[in-house]
Amino acid sequence: MRIALFVTCLGDVLFPDVARATVAVLERLGHDVVFPEAQTCCGQMHTNTGYQHDAVGLVRHHVDVFEQAMARGCEAVVAPSGSCVGSVRHQHAAVARRSGDEALAVRAEAVAARTFELSELLVDVLGVTDVGAAYPHRVTYHPTCHSLRLLGVGDRPLQLLRAVRGIDLVELPAADSCCGFGGTFSVKNADTSTAMLADKMSAVLATDAEVVTAGDASCLMHIGGGLSRLRTGVRPVHLAEILASTA
Amino acid sequence: MSARDEMLARIRRARGDASEGPPVPGSYRVAGEHAPGSDAVVAQLVDRLEDYRATVVRAGGDDVAIGAAVAAALAGRGIHEVVHAPGVPDAWVRGVHVARSDDGTASARDLDAVPAVVTGSVAAVSETGTIALDGGPLCGRRALSLVPDTHVCVVRVQDVVQTVPEGLGRLDPTRPTTLISGPSATSDIELSRVEGVHGPRTLVVVLAG
Amino acid sequence: MSTFLGMPQGRVPGPAADTAVGQLTGDRPFPAAARDALGNTQLRRNLAHATSTIRAKRAAVVGEVPDWEALREAGSAIKADTMARLPELLEQLEANVTARGGTVHWARDAAEANRIVLDLVRATGENEVVKVKSMATQEIGLNEALEGAGITAHETDLAELIVQLGHDKPSHILVPAIHRGRSEIREIFAREMPGVDPGLTDEPAVLAAAARTHLREVFLRAKVAVSGANFGVAETGTLTVVESEGNGRMCLTLPETLITVMGIEKVVPTWRDLEVFLQLLPRSSTGERMNPYTSSWAGVTPGDGPQEFHLVLLDNGRTRALADDLGRTALHCIRCSACLNVCPVYERTGGHAYGSVYPGPIGAVLTPFLTGITGGSDPNDSLPYASSLCGACYDVCPVKINIPDLLVELRAEHTEAHAARHRLPTSEAAAMKAAAWVMADPKRFARVGRAATRGRHGIRQGKPVLPLPPPLSGWTASRDVPSPPAETFRDWWARTRGDRP
């Protein structure tokens, strides 16, 4: 299948390893990955911070870029981020409608219908759970809020992780509670965010895992930033990177 | 403009033209899978009531059997005096030393001096362990089943239904109605349920039939 | 922007609630108030314990209902239908209450509602009233208004009593004293309750028994009661109060006069609609299959209960919310408190940080819809930001209020109101505009991304070499920042796969 990679702005600039890993997994499975170079950002930060006017242009740009990719034969769009896929699927049309652009809303809905988070694409669209990965480490999985609730990915990431050879997967206590990131929430309400993060870190440390993984680079950046500040030695590793690993 | 007219005008302006809501999906369960009065609903009612720390006593369906169960339940608690709803058959309270029928004159303070009350009920819902009193002759005025510290409530098996919709369907919304699910309780301290606050601290349900 | 964009053509919002009357706003923005709460470890322990207990109970009793989702759908649809037919339903409710011997009053705002209740109490000649816990009367500050006129209001709900005796404020819509642990409650009772047994222990059963003894005499002598209502049935004029302790029954039954204050959004079309809400509400709120007591009455019943009944219908900003498609859904709330109990922000900060009587996720949307967003530094302007948008509230809401969407909408209304009222944009608005400008063009975006990779030398051991200004310093206070990579993904792609450098 020809698949367009929606790298996300954060993935492009701060976490290219995650994006490269996404490409590696899909290519290993025999798919053709395309990177529409005109893409920039889905506008989630603008929308969630109250700048929907500014987000409209970004939505339009995103729709233009991925509509074209689909016109060129891409059957699906994938992003290694539950949050950005959540923005495309649940916010783009609403942002367009709020600005009075019904035509854009309809186009956004069409793009959203073909856009998948990585674990959704692998399990639902491509029908695989064993991607041929090996990762001999003790790992705990944090199901990020947008993957869990906005997208409803359920246990798809866990299905994928369970099929990884050599992995020692340990359950995270109170896994479904938010890590406290929430985009600009983490700076606007930094104290509350930090209190949430502290509880998440305690849960991670209680598992004795070497690695904490998730399907969102942003939440991992948050949890990892806290774990690193405390010099805990627990590494944040994105789900895509584990799935790409072969040794 | 009166407050009434101004508020209604505000609501009309805020609502706009649309005056039809969306259709209400009726896809939830109305009737349960078990028939009213069946063994399954009765067993479920007992389970729920006991979970609420109510005492459940089984009795035969005739008034004499009910009376024996009422008398035994009260005697077991050292209670020999009751007030009862005006429509309660004499036979239900014959075994109690002092039994007064409520004629509506007793004040709240008078009722507070009586240790127990005996009433009937008009419906019960097994899934939620709920008993309905409708203020009619069998149930009495609302103060009656509220102020005395022990409430002995007779529930007839044929009045037990499975679901909340079935139960509410048996009630007349214009009557003063009380739905009772166990003795009074609170979850206000650390969100743990504790039985026994202002309403009757002891609820004895005589399941008849 | 003179009006808000979410509002369809031709709909005019009613006036905002006056924040000077009642308790719909605090004195500081949420982040500042939250900081104090976060520093109180006893509070954090109490809240974590209570909310985790109730979450588990709720999950268990919701899990056993096979048609839970169908009930939520029905509850949501009934509320939407109610809002669409609100004027007709209220007129019908009024007609039926009146036909059954009650009197209906209309209150445009908190001050008017307080005045109506005060006049009614004065007319009875009494100088005390008993009260059933009611959010509407807390919202309008009725107790303070009564006290100002020399009338004592006895709160009779156990948690309200704890709050009242502790000279405290409620912090939860269902369990106003959720922030207190049992040992604190014991201390408050021992100190403040006249004639209490000095040997009082902190067993919840013992504390509940002390409250029973304390209030018994008050119930027996009270001539006037004030209540709220969970539902008002238009078709029959039936009012319903859902409670646990029996204090509600005492207030609704024993006094001679009953005054019920009800928000206009609490009307439901038919008695049958209660078959949906009486399943949704108890399981969502106290995590019980059914609450111990639900009382219903229609007007006055000769020989049974109060012989004088007044219903006060309250607007106080509700018609403002009604004009907005999303704000209208905030009026669907049945005050179960499930969203508070699952909210990770509420769990850490507690209810006082929200300033309003409506805390937690629903408070963060309902309060600003009622009082209006000023676009300035009003504390309520900070409420829509008091959420990480994790969505746990939406998952549990029995009437499916999409609180995260409402928060996002209110944030937009806030920035737009600010832009409309100020000549200069905030630094945040300017930064957002700049970011949008960069991201609108892939070439610009690529250049900025490349610059970021060069900026990685400015980060040492997770900390920027130069300290960041607020609000970014809020990040680095507790978390390291990742070092940018040597190369962006797009540059890597272009170098290894693309045809452009």
Ligand code: SF4
């Ligand atoms: S918003 Fe929903 S979950 Fe929250 S209190 Fe209201 S009804 Fe309950």
